[in-house]
Amino acid sequence: MILVTGATGNIGRALLNELQNRGAGPFRGLTRDIARAGFPAAVEAVEGDMGRPGSLTPALEGVRSLFLVPGMGPDAEILDLARRAGVEHVVLVSSMTVQSHPHLGPAAANLAVERALKDNGMAWTVLRPTQFASNALWWAEAIRERRPVRVPYADVGLPAIHPADIASVARAALTEPVHRGQTHALTGPRRITPRQQLEAVARELGREVPFVEISREEAHRDMAAFLGDEVAAAILDITGGDVNEELLTVRDTVAQVSGAPARTFGQWVRENADAFR
Ligand SMILES: NC(=O)c1ccc[n+]([C@@H]2O[C@H](COP(=O)([O-])OP(=O)(O)OC[C@H]3O[C@@H](n4cnc5c(N)ncnc54)[C@H](OP(=O)(O)O)[C@@H]3O)[C@@H](O)[C@H]2O)c1
Known part of the structure; x- marks a missing residue:
């Protein structure tokens, strides 16, 4: 039996699909509220x-x-x-920032969970994905309401990953013993800037999506109000203020592990366009 936590989330929903489509054996999805989870009928839900x-x-x-x-x-x-x-065996979602920005608080928290897992005695696989394509949902409300999106670092491109690709790698890790004891750093197929991401959303919607580039200070004020100072500063560092080669590098791990090319940001937008309408 496989237990999927975060089963209603970006990775979790895709992982339930993968496990079902691949006939991966019995699995169940964890949620705090089965009535709201909206799992397909075939999924065993557990609260x-x-x-x-x-x-x-x-x-x-x-x-x-x-x-x-982790982190819940x-x-x-x-x-x-x-x-x-x-x-x-545990397949853990960690973060690329553990290797690109280990000095930042959120990365240190992920590293601590990695260590706790490795010290625990169970077999382990660690996934270290980079920025998710689904982070574009942060812009969805402004786009739906036709307000300009406020974006810092509009021209810094990271190799954003489609969460379904994290799920594809997770499915392999959960079902193929070869991934035990492995750490997989995961990225999308190419770098894409916020400007290009918003252009992709505009193409999909068939209308203009206005945005304004804002300063780091303005972005910090916007984000710190609900994330706190430390997390806001960390996000701004890793989305443009202090990027480095480790974070910018495009890796072919998704294709190597899943056997299929990594999905593009454009594909994610096509699948999620309704969120922006
Ligand atoms: N976003 C990025 O760019 C990025 C980059 C690298 C790593 N990560 C890591 O990726 C992870 C997030 O993955 P995701 O985007 O797939 O998650 P997500 O979409 O944020 O979903 C998390 C799910 O967890 C469930 N949940 C929340 N609190 C819970 C609790 N107390 N008990 C049980 N379930 C709870 C919620 O489901 P219910 O409401 O149904 O309970 C929710 O659907 C984080 O660990 C983050 O650090 C993110």
């Missing part, structure tokens, strides 16, 4: 709150492989619980 690890006992029953999206509860405690429940 649990990672903020309350005790509530995960039914979800973990009989599970041998765990797909873990006490991860080290959740890993202990998983091992005691009989989990043998």
